[in-house]
Amino acid sequence: QTISGEHGLDGAGVYNGSSDLQLERMNVYFNEATGGKYVPRA
Secondary structure, eight states, X not given: OHHHHHTTBOTTSBBOOOXXXXXXXXXXXXXXXXXXXXXXXX
């Protein structure tokens, strides 16, 4: 949850941040799933 919050994700995995750079680097820790949600990489 801490990493999710630091990357602008809410509890449902939806990006709510305001940084384009943050969103651009989201795939380092998360994979984009259907519906624009992000899930942690395993």
